Amino acid sequence: MGPPKQLKRTFLGFDLSTQKLKAVLLGSSLEVVAAAEVKFDTDLPEFRTTGGANAGIIKNEYFVQPVMWVKAMDIVLDRLVMQQADLSTVAAISGSGQQHGSLYWSKHGINTLQNLDSEKFLHAQIDDSAFVVNRTPIWMDATTTKQCLEMEMAVGGTLNMVELTGSKCYERFTGPQIRKIYQQRCHAYEEASRISLVSSFISSLFLGSVAPIDFSDGSGMNLLDIRKKNWSKECLNVCAPDLDKRLDIPVSPNSILGNVSPYFVERFSFSPDCKVAASTGDNPSALSGMLVGSSWLTISLGTSDTLMMSLKEPLNWEEGHILCHPTETEEFMGLLCFRNASLVREEMNKKTTGGNWDKFNEYLDSTPRGNFGNMAVHFNDMEIIPKVQGILRWNKEMNPSFPDAARGVIKFSSPQIEIRALVEGQMLHHRAVAEDLGYKFGPETQILVTGGASVNKSILQTIADVFNAPVHIQDEGYEAALLGAAYRSAYALYLQEAGEEGTPLCYRDYILSLTSNKLSLVCEPHKDSEEIYAPMLLRYREMARVLSNPNT
Ligand SMILES: Nc1ncnc2c1ncn2[C@@H]1O[C@H](COP(=O)(O)OP(=O)(O)O)[C@@H](O)[C@H]1O
Numbered sequence: 207m208g209p210p211k212q213l214k215r216t217f218l219g220f221d222l223s224t225q226k227l228k229a230v231l232l233g234s235s236l237e238v239v240a241a242a243e244v245k246f247d248t249d250l251p252e253f254r255t256t257g258g259a260n261a262g263i264i265k266n267e268y269f270v271q272p273v274m275w276v277k278a279m280d281i282v283l284d285r286l287v288m289q290q291a292d293l294s295t296v297a298a299i300s301g302s303g304q305q306h307g308s309l310y311w312s313k314h315g316i317n318t319l320q321n322l323d324s325e326k327f328l329h330a331q332i333d334d335s336a337f338v339v340n341r342t343p344i345w346m347d348a349t350t351t352k353q354c355l356e357m358e359m360a361v362g363g364t365l366n367m368v369e370l371t372g373s374k375c376y377e378r379f380t381g382p383q384i385r386k387i388y389q390q391r392c393h394a395y396e397e398a399s400r401i402s403l404v405s406s407f408i409s410s411l412f413l414g415s416v417a418p419i420d421f422s423d424g425s426g427m428n429l430l431d432i433r434k435k436n437w438s439k440e441c442l443n444v445c446a447p448d449l450d451k452r453l454d455i456p457v458s459p460n461s462i463l464g465n466v467s468p469y470f471v472e473r474f475s476f477s478p479d480c481k482v483a484a485s486t487g488d489n490p491s492a493l494s495g496m497l498v499g500s501s502w503l504t505i506s507l508g509t510s511d512t513l514m515m516s517l518k519e520p521l522n523w524e525e526g527h528i529l530c531h532p533t534e535t536e537e538f539m540g541l542l543c544f545r546n547a548s549l550v551r552e553e554m555n556k557k558t559t560g561g562n563w564d565k566f567n568e569y570l571d572s573t574p575r576g577n578f579g580n581m582a583v584h585f586n587d588m589e590i591i592p593k594v595q596g597i598l599r600w601n602k603e604m605n606p607s608f609p610d611a612a613r614g615v616i617k618f619s620s621p622q623i624e625i626r627a628l629v630e631g632q633m634l635h636h637r638a639v640a641e642d643l644g645y646k647f648g649p650e651t652q653i654l655v656t657g658g659a660s661v662n663k664s665i666l667q668t669i670a671d672v673f674n675a676p677v678h679i680q681d682e683g684y685e686a687a688l689l690g691a692a693y694r695s696a697y698a699l700y701l702q703e704a705g706e707e708g709t710p711l712c713y714r715d716y717i718l719s720l721t722s723n724k725l726s727l728v729c730e731p732h733k734d735s736e737e738i739y740a741p742m743l744l745r746y747r748e749m750a751r752v753l754s755n756p757n758t
């Protein structure tokens with residue numbers, strides 16, 4: 207007799223983020239059984255991405271070809287199989303997707319999705335003709351200022367948009383992006399039978415039909431009423447005509463959407479009973495993968511740097527975002543996203559050390575906290591908060607009464623000082639934005655960091671010092687967004703199986719009852735951190751102001 211069914215169960219999670227598609231297979235104790243990834247720049251060079259994205263000819267325009275993501279799915283599944291991953295044991299699947307990006311399905315594409323031939327690769331079937339927009343906008347795109355203004359004006363102003371959807375209109379949010387396509391490529395909009403987010407696209411592939419959008423990732427569109435957890439008719443109307451049909455009704459991120467499509471049963475031996483759960487955005491998924499209490503601040507250092515926190519009630523933030531919570535579905539999450547993050551650190555690393563992170567850390571560690579008064583703000587691309595672009599360096603004498611130097615013409619005297627000024631400047635920026643929105647850092651603050659750069663202890667130490675709080679990482683060694691996807695699939699299945707009977711455990715209790723994934727304290731702030739960084743926070747704010755208004 208084989209082991210009981212429960213013991214053989216595994217859970218499959220995907221994270222389709224900016225630079226990679228990652229997959230993880232978790233066993234019944236949520237331990238990692240197999241993992242694989244596909245890096246777009248290097249594994250799929252034919253798509254010519256840099257940092258996972260294609261830059262357009264217009265300033266601040268970024269897109270990808272959706273077929274790249276389909277091809278990546280073919281490869282990542284093959285890589286799992288090569289590791290002897292037994293996909294017949296998968297009980298449920300879910301995904302995490304970079305937020306805000308959108309895909310526009312043609313009628314033909316939907317038909318293909320529903321009738322996949324298991325003898326062929328996905329990308330040989332779901333090809334360019336499956337989408338009516340083949341340069342599909344992703345979160346890095348910031349070309350929709352006009353549409354943002356129009357949408358806000360049509361709902362009665364910025365505050366009304368914030369009150370309704372949890373965010374003012376942001377260029378990368380999906381609503382303004384859809385409106386731009388409707389205005390500039392009216393024919394393509396008309397031909398688009400359905401619109402997916404990157405997250406719901408992952409579920410769609412496995413379901414064999416276009417999956418609904420979950421209301422946590424749906425909160426990143428400027429279209430969802432975050433209190434009602436449904437589309438706001440007002441926002442849909444001011445965005446584009448007949449949008450409700452193209453979006454379908456949003457669902458809870460804890461939903462099971464159906465069984466895996468026959469394609470995966472025939473090609474990869476998935477069980478026909480394997481369930482496909484709703485996928486969600488990578489930041490909500492990261493919060494789901496970080497099993498901490500609501501008082502923790504969580505930080506993801508992915509392509510973007512993001513700060514996330516759980517909130518009982520939605521706040522009316524004029525900057526930043528309030529999203530529906532991905533697991534405690536009556537609650538909310540706060541999200542602050544910063545564009546100038548890993549790619550800026552990476553560029554500095556290339557320039558100063560030829561791309562050697564060990565050397566980068568050696569340089570960072572060789573300079574004192576506070577950097578002898580040298581500070582920098584690096585907004586290489588237009589930052590999200592504040593909406594400013596440019597680089598500014600100040601040494602200790604520099605202040606706003608030296609406007610010429612303030613324009614960033616001076617470079618520091620050594621790579622060591624450059625690197626510390628960059629990393630301290632980024633973290634001061636993140637802290638200042640959070641504080642300015644009312645987030646209180648105090649002796650009780652604890653931070654959990656995830657994302658690609660969370661392996662870097664010297665950056666984590668700078669975070670501990672600038673935020674004056676202990677920094678932890680998860681022991682598992684996999685990123686929280688990816689783990690969160692697999693965890694959520696397990697929970698969605700548990701809820702479905704619990705049915706109407708009894709009171710099911712809440713997400714955190716259920717996941718903690720299965721997993722032994724622990725946190726490790728990696729860095730404590732130095733005793734004099736507040737003394738050093740409190741005045742630098744004030745100086746950072748002044749630098750951001752000067753950068754916004756160079757003539758003042
Ligand atoms: N040792 C390191 N130190 C600092 N940053 C690192 C290190 N290793 C990887 N990274 C950064 O991690 C980023 C990728 O993070 P990841 O979370 O995988 O991105 P995404 O999820 O957005 O695709 C890279 O851009 C790289 O700069």
Ligand SMILES: O=C(CO)[C@@H](O)[C@H](O)COP(=O)(O)O
Pocket residue numbers: 223224225303304305306345378426487488489506508509510511512541543
């Ligand atoms: O735009 C946002 C959040 O609002 C970004 O955080 C994207 O969700 C991309 O995430 P990463 O690939 O950087 O993890």
